[in-house]
Structures are given as C-alpha cells and as structure tokens.
Amino acid sequence: MSEPHVTLDPSTLTPVERKLRGPLEEQLSSALQAATVKVEEHYAGENVEQVTSMLLEQAKAGLHPDIAAGFHPDHEQLRHVAEVIVSRAA
Incomplete structure (x- = not known):
C-alpha cells in the first residue's frame, strides 16, 4: 500500500x-500516515469498520x-x- 494522501477539493x-x-494537505496526510502506522502496529484482529x-x-x-474538527475524510x-491493514494481518 502506498502511503495515504489527503487531497482537498478546492471548490x-x-x-x-x-x-x-x-500545507493543510501535507498536515492532514502526515497525520493519516502516522495513524496508519500506529493502527497497523497495534492491530489485534479488529474488523474493517473498527479499523476505519x-x-x-x-x-x-x-x-x-x-x-481535527474540520477533518472529514x-x-x-x-x-x-483499513481493508489493506486487515488483509495484511491475515
């Protein structure tokens, strides 16, 4: 999986x-990438919705x-x- 990246719709x-x-896209992408690493490291059999x-x-x-209040990916x-995280652990 390539690192997740956030792209904002200018409209x-x-x-x-x-x-x-x-800069906002960079910050959001960085936070999502860090979250992906952390969730993947601590994955313990949760289902896809839980991982999401x-x-x-x-x-x-x-x-x-x-x-964070305005971040709605x-x-x-x-x-x-989340599916990629779950499938890698299987």
Whole structure:
C-alpha cells in the first residue's frame, strides 16, 4: 500500500483554506500516515469498520483541535486503507 494522501477539493474550501491548501494537505496526510502506522502496529484482529474508526480517531488525535474538527475524510477511501491493514494481518 502506498502511503495515504489527503487531497482537498478546492471548490469546497473557504478562501483562507484555499490559500493554505498545500500545507493543510501535507498536515492532514502526515497525520493519516502516522495513524496508519500506529493502527497497523497495534492491530489485534479488529474488523474493517473498527479499523476505519481507529484510523480516523488516531489521525484526528495528531492534529490541532481546530483542524481535527474540520477533518472529514472520504469514508470509502479511509475504509480502503483499513481493508489493506486487515488483509495484511491475515
């Protein structure tokens, strides 16, 4: 699996968010990548939905609270990352 990367849709961003899009994408991607490593290291047989929730929780924990509050990644893409974690452990 390649490292997960967050790409923000500019049409959904405020003017300030558009100006900060690059650094914001980097920060969100970094938090998601760190969460992926942590969840994969501590994986103990949870199902895909549980792993998906764990990924989101861990990613948000690695962000400033204001950024975490606005971080709503695509569920299907996050679930795909969870599926890869579960399948690697099988």
